[in-house]
Amino acid sequence: MASETSQTKQIILNSARDIFSEKGYDGARMQEIADRAGINKALLHYYFTSKEQLFKTVFSEMMGLFIPHLLQTVSGSIPIRDKIGMIVDIYIDFFSKNSFIPVFVIREMTNNPFFFSNYLKNTGVKSDRLIHELMEGFHEKVQKDFVIHLIINTLSLCIFPFAAEPVLKEVLFQGDDNHWKKFIQDRKKTIKEILYNAYSL
Amino acid sequence: MASETSQTKQIILNSARDIFSEKGYDGARMQEIADRAGINKALLHYYFTSKEQLFKTVFSEMMGLFIPHLLQTVSGSIPIRDKIGMIVDIYIDFFSKNSFIPVFVIREMTNNPFFFSNYLKNTGVKSDRLIHELMEGFHEKVQKDFVIHLIINTLSLCIFPFAAEPVLKEVLFQGDDNHWKKFIQDRKKTIKEILYNAYSL
């Protein structure tokens, strides 16, 4: 029946998400995805005709987990200081619980940059409009590149630590997971201070 | 003769570096590496017994291109402000010319974190000593985590933009490469200002 169907499909998607996150598109094996889902390869191909189609579905699902919330915050009519603060909180909290996403996004964005920009295009995101909304948030007149630096600085400070987590945790904290978790929570405050300072907010 | 030998070997390594950078370990094909080197697969296996061995050689060679210079700067006896300034310049200049390295490092560090921490271990890098050297660079007494934030902030601001380059260039600059290059040169100044500001240097 229909509910059984979609349940199996969702189990496959969860399994695929885990494997693609861990191994990347090229490293992932359909067999491994099937194993983790507790089914066989044939059934996998019954629901998703190809590996690429499965991947695209997983990719869109992942983006949908945090992009809409983020866009809504950027477009909101609150002061720019609060916008930045909220975005930092959203990013750090979300990536703390889903630390595989930054790794996934960076790896696949370099493997196939058009998956990402097409996703944005298809969901109707206009980067130019977002940039102008942020520009208008400043009291004085600011240049476009000024705001782009702000965007990239925020993304860098929030995303990079998670992308590099395995090595940073190992090298700087000798693999101590509790220390790492505490450090990441500290980071919300640290990043906000840096950005408020840098942009006199 | 010996010089011919090592010349072929070096051509293979250059070729392998390009392909591994572009496609990652799993995406890279021995055939493609051989093609770009202008030889055949059999000869490739004559010089490097396995794909993994070839990869490890390339990886170490890449790390050797910028890690030593960086460590030397951190351990130097110059004021901390100058250290940070120099590190930012080194990173941005080097990655501008070798933009494949951040992508490569992030992808492979997540695929196999121990390649990286083993590399550091084998080259005798003591992260704890580096942290303490930086701590002593501040006039007032600072906590260890304070310096670790500084390190991660610097790495984030310098590395992330290159790791995300394909998407950022497409989404924020509509693929305009000249604008991107100009923007990256600006970034040296921007990053230094942010860090000097954040740490009252």
Added chain:
DNA sequence: GTCTATATGGCGATAGAC
């Protein structure tokens, strides 16, 4: 050292029974 040819295994995908 460098080549052609081939072994060997694994992977994505399909056929077809139930």
Added chain:
DNA sequence: GTCTATCGCCATATAGAC
């Protein structure tokens, strides 16, 4: 919807001539 069995291809790696 779910399974077993298998096809066809491609990738790494090796054998062996020159």
